[in-house]
Amino acid sequence: MVPPGLYAIGHPSPDDPVLVTANYKMSYDIVRQALAGRSVWLLVLETYGINVWCAAGKGTFGTGEVVRRVTSSGLARVVRHRRLILPILGAPGVSAHQVAQRCGFSVSYAAIRAADLPAYLDSGLVTAPAMREMSFSFYERLVLIPVELVLALKSIALAGGALFLLFAISSGRAAALSALLAWFGASLTGIVAGPLLLPWLPGRSFAVKGAVAGLVWSALFLLLSGGNQWNILVKSAVFLVLPAVSAFYTLNFTGCTPFTSRSGVKKEMRTAIPAMGGALLLGALLVLLGTFY
């Protein structure tokens, strides 16, 4: 975490612009990198090590903190102008007109990405249309996946262990290994394949996208584990349970995207969660029937 406060990049004069960012180490570094070779002021807010977008959502990158930091740093004595330059993704936490009322500094929202700051400054503080357009490219999705994997690891390992024991006791080692493969595959399909293939998976609902990817994994799993000889009950269970698992994890990815709304996620959860629960129950029942009859 970077200590909040006013920083000088290069050798800024009282007329040089003041940019505002969060005290997440990566935000701070990226902004500094983008501004290398220039002379500007950088006002770092206390967001408790959280990035601009998430902190704005929580309100820590907010009106109160901007005003507090402007006051405590004595910014009005350091610069002659009265303008703050903020990232666009900070706007959900900051009310520009209230900042102006409370500390006398006007707010300009510059760009979404720090990489656009040089162009913004060079063009006389004008935001080109592309600078306020969100993107979510393959690469931008890819870099999010490792964190998602780590966050899910514990629950995947626990459930995997329980599943393994259950099948080992009831049907032996081979079945237990198959169940473990099915479970890991379905989880990875939901956490890795779903997000990466997001624009190409059918439907708008994340749960549907995840379920479709899960269906593909179900077929692949049957091929891999020689499940063609299994009875129809167990085979049906595979196509019920695995897509439900993948759907759950892909639905979880809504929190990582810059375009899903709260109302939308609520709406799809109202149908998706009961559907997943039903699929899991029915699948478990079919496996029981298929194993013992």
Add this chain to the structure above:
Amino acid sequence: MKGFRYLRNVATLELDRSVCIGCGRCLEVCPHQVFALADKKASLVDREVCMECGACALNCPVKAIAVDSGVGCASGLINEWLQERNLRKLGGGGCCS
């Protein structure tokens, strides 16, 4: 935003054009280009892509915009649901806990 559109008919965004003074702040803060200026007032050109971040409503100096804002995050909503029922927080933490 090119290439991505979420569910239809769910956005709670409302704009009262009779109150709008046409300052253009909402156009500045919206990351999905939901607004445009027409006849010196803001208008909703693509309401469906609204992700309900709330930036426009918070930055509107005349309160012409209303939106039920929040984060579109499934695990956040699950955590919220569990907390409302005083259940112990289950599963991983994540960003929205």
